Amino acid sequence: MRKIISILLSLALPASLWASEADLKMPENFGSDPHTQILYWGFLVVVLGMLFGCYQFMKVRKLGAHKSMLEIGNVIFKTCSTYLKQQGKFLAVLFLFIGLAVLLYFKVLDNMPLGNVLVILGWTVVGVLGSYAVAWYGVRMNTYANARMAFASLRRKPLALLNIPLTAGMSIGVVLICVELVLMLAILLFVPGDLAGSCFIGFAIGESLGASALRIAGGIFTKIADIGSDLMKVVFKIGEDDPRNPGVIADCTGDNAGDSIGPTADGFETYGVTGVALVSFILLAIKDPAVQVQMLVWIFVMRILGVLTSVIAYYVNNAISKAKYNHADDMDFEKPLTCLVWITSILSIVATFVASYFCIKGMGGYYWLGLSCVISCGTLGAALIPEVTKLYTSPTASHVKEVVNTSRQGGASLNILSGLVSGNFGSFWTGFMFFLLMLVAYLFALQFDLKELFGDYGSYSAIFAFGLVAFGMLGMGPVTIAVDSYGPVTDNAQSVYELSLIEDDKTKAEAEIEQEFGFKPDWEKAKHYLEANDGAGNTFKATAKPVLIGTAVAGATTMIFSLILMIQQTLQASYNIDSAKEVLNLLNPYAILGFILGGCVVYWFTGSSMQAVTTGANRAVAFIKDNIKLDANAPKKADISKSQEVVKICTEYAQKGMINIFISIFCFALGFACLSSPESIIGGPNATCLFISYLVSIAVFGLFQAVFMADAGGAWDNAKKIVEVDLEAKGTPLHDATVVGDTVGDPYKDTSSVALNPIIKFTTLFGVLAMEIAISDSFRDVAPYFGIAFVLIGLYFVYRSFYKMMSKDHNKD
16 A cells, blocks of 8 residues: 655654555556446446435326325425525535635645545535435435325325335435445546545545534424424313414424434434445555455455345335235234344345355455454444334333333323433343443454454454444445435325315315225324324334444544544654553543533533524514414414414524534544644643543433433423324323424434434544644644644533524513
């Protein structure tokens, strides 16, 4: 592998020692190497995958639906479009911060030619646009599917209600992965080798920025609308999705902003960042160019296989579901989804071993077997972790039933306490599952001597094994995205059904349906199907969260490896410290201080994002109360202008919350990195440990906080679903208690929890660049002073995130 000498060239540091993340180079003649020719076939798989996704898209779009439902679906899409356009402008502003940092490092500090810097910036823009584009595709697909599913509920064929959201989800999942894959293959095979590594980093930072903004802002938006809409059921005793409630349209938009736009961009980023982390590790830690080539080819072959196995599993599962449920009058919607996940996992594991044998057997020994075992730990985990999650979030779970039981006598108070119990237990067992998977992966790495692949860096083979666990979880990425996308469709379908007012004149609607579609609608079972399927959607939205957050943690750990090497070489060259272990260890007090700082940021972020929801919901509820028309003479049809005003409120507070969060995270990454410069005024070379432990802390604290909040929120949500569907107790004090619990769980699971995933990855990726800036030869002397300034700016926006976001007393207006 060719090494790069950049900033430390003036110090005559040997090229073999430098390991800058931003200066990665591909092996010479990589694109023409005989081993890489198989990757060109990957473009064929990508094209076929995109054709599959487009076919599924058209399949859903062609499904018939009553005109009243299609109109509502179109209104929802238009409001989503308005929101996305506004977010696009917002993203452009946020990109200025990142673009300036990239320009500062590569042009000013690294003195790279302007043309090369523009190429890197170009790929950073592509990363942002990639996240933004797949978000558009996801919301268009889901808003087609929701109206079709609402109408399909009238046919008394529950299998159709499974197939529509699953078809839409597979379309999104496969297209998303294929777009990501084609962009990464383009960098790998066609970008000049001396720029490819930097372009990978720029691309990953760009998609991480896009995902962070869309995930955080979408999470705030959706829960402002959701809480505003739900609380009206308690205050005014009105029905679910009553069209007279101006919050309902905003809630439907929010379902897509938070549960479609955000997760789609997040999945795109997760898939890319994990791949970039492993590519970086291979280029930095493996010295033999021939082995580098084989490992890079193997990594991308595994990704290509993931598309194939997911599509095959989808068709196999469809055949099984059709055989079992084609003539069923009722069904458990969770079972086919669970079956799909397990079929994909098993097929992926088998394909991994077969492909690895043919792909990397030539490396000698049993490396192919060891690597297959390690990556299969992640693929198996992607099926096992959802099973653990369902124990705390499924409508059939004992913990969820306990939430309902305690609510009977204790009302909302005990409902909330029982949900917190579920979240805490879920965090323990999910964390323990991650421990077992990563431990087994490490033991496989030891058993098969994977450290021999990495030569002098053999001691870091465990980190590579952890990264492969994350990579394995994403091997079935299209299916993980599909079951995650299932939820927003099932949720929106209920709203579309109610907002269409199709039941107001059943005689007329029945005649229209029989004439146009040739069947007699079953009004009795329609709502039951929709609500039962929404429970399955809630569960599988919850099961995808720990998988994605787990990949963020494992992937971040792998990315931190390059940061450790970079610091190690700087300490050796300039401070005569022979080993990073002298500084980067738990006996260094700055390690503990960094852990504390990481925990601070995770808990502040949780509070800040929920404060934005609380303030926005307070404003939305006040507006809805003042404008809802419930008198007998008022039209029952939704008031679009008032609904758009609620959407405007949600967007305003989502962006206010996001700007506080982004600037704080951005400034803390730069500030703590600069304070960790070897010239730090607070600790000298020892302070370099501060930033490493800060990143590790954010990953670990973030994992448990995210899983806790996701499981608690899922328990509250499905407890309400039990009361509504199984007990048929809407409008009772028990239902009121579960609605209150659900409104607490909404920002838990769909705002703070899910947004920790991109926060971890963005902080790690941008943190690598920030640390390179901080320890660069021409900047490290003044870095600590800039660090103090950045930290102070970050603290100011932490202050703003509460004191400038406090709710107003609208009664005084």
